[in-house]
Amino acid sequence: MxxxxxxxxxxxxxxDDREWAAWADWLGVPLNTLSGLVGAVTASGRNNVEAFELIRPGFDLAAERQLREQAGVGERIEExxxxxxxxxxxxxxxxxxxxxxxxxxxxxxxxxxxxxxxxxxxxxxxxxxxxxxxxxxxxxxxxxxxxxxxxxxxxxxxxxxxxxxxxxxxxxxxxxxxxxxxxxxxxxxxxxxxxxxxxxxxxxxxxxxxxxx
Structure with missing residues (x-):
């Protein structure tokens, strides 16, 4: 039971549309580029953060999240x-x-x-x-x-x-x-x-x- x-x-x-679009804008790539890379790395059993690293070598997720917040384009969730x-x-x-x-x-x-x-x-x-x-x-x-x-x-x-x-x-x-x-x-x-x-x-x-x- x-x-x-x-x-x-x-x-x-x-x-997740809003958040992926925000990341694509932040990284300066089209959304379909980021989406395709995330799909490729995840389907191959790797962490999706590796997609960010392919676009920007040395990518630091925590640091970039903080920078987005400081720039006023941080995480949002609405109804x-x-x-x-x-x-x-x-x-x-x-x-x-x-x-x-x-x-x-x-x-x-x-x-x-x-x-x-x-x-x-x-x-x-x-x-x-x-x-x-x-x-x-x-x-x-x-x-x-x-x-x-x-x-x-x-x-x-x-x-x-x-x-x-x-x-x-x-x-x-x-x-x-x-x-x-x-x-x-x-x-x-x-x-x-x-x-x-x-x-x-x-x-x-x-x-x-x-x-x-």
């Missing part, structure tokens, strides 16, 4: 960045009695931006606040501390095979992959996903029905 449902952020709850099914799904899960949380690879600032949206969730955390990022096993140990229930009673939902489904399952959690965003579409039918994910879904609103079936 599932007691808690915890969601990834980027391309699970939030469309329009949410996928259309997010509020409905979160509300339905809480109405059905599930504890609902958000925990993803995001900065401290994004944690604050998410909290300002007043989403119908019980708690929000980010890797920036925890000091550890996916796919590190310690991140998922934090998820187990964060959400009520034994590991097998916690469902982690994300769009990424290697950052979400595989490490969540390895930690003893249940896992689900949302088929949207580049990684969700890329890996929806991947054998590793099919072996590890409890559910592959097209919309978050499917979850309440699936969890009681």
């Amino acid at each position: 599932i007691r808690s449902v915890v969601f990834d952020v980027g391309e699970t709850l939030i469309k 329009s960045d949410l996928y259309p099914d997010v509020r409905q799904a979160l509300e339905a899960l809480r109405a059905a009695g599930y504890w609902v949380g958000i925990a993803g690879n995001q900065t401290d600032r994004v944690a604050g931006l998410l909290r300002r949206l007043a989403l119908p969730v019980d708690a929000i955390a980010t890797s920036g606040e925890w000091g550890v990022a996916k796919p590190d096993a310690e991140f998922f140990r934090k998820v187990i501390e964060f959400a009520p229930g034994e590991p097998h009673e916690i469902l982690y939902v994300g769009d990424h095979r290697d950052n979400d489904v595989v490490p969540a399952s390895a930690a003893g959690l249940r896992s689900g992959l949302i088929r949207r965003g580049p990684w969700g579409y890329l890996w929806a039918d991947d054998p590793v996903v099919r072996e590890n994910a409890d559910w592959v879904i097209d919309s978050l609103v499917e979850l309440p029905g699936l969890l009681v079936s």
Whole structure:
């Protein structure tokens, strides 16, 4: 039985279009150039930060984020960045009695931006606040501390095979992959996903029905 449902952020709850476009502008390249490089390095099993390093050798993500903030073009999340099914799904899960949380690879600032949206969730955390990022096993140990229930009673939902489904399952959690965003579409039918994910879904609103079936 599932007691808690915890969601990834980027391309699970939030469309990443705004942030990738901001990075492309900051780096002075077309958006399709950055998107293509991110896709290439991630699909080959490398960290997507390597795409930034290909454009700007010696790229320092933390330093560049700070420079963007100082220039007034830092991270932003608004209501329009949410996928259309997010509020409905979160509300339905809480109405059905599930504890609902958000925990993803995001900065401290994004944690604050998410909290300002007043989403119908019980708690929000980010890797920036925890000091550890996916796919590190310690991140998922934090998820187990964060959400009520034994590991097998916690469902982690994300769009990424290697950052979400595989490490969540390895930690003893249940896992689900949302088929949207580049990684969700890329890996929806991947054998590793099919072996590890409890559910592959097209919309978050499917979850309440699936969890009681």
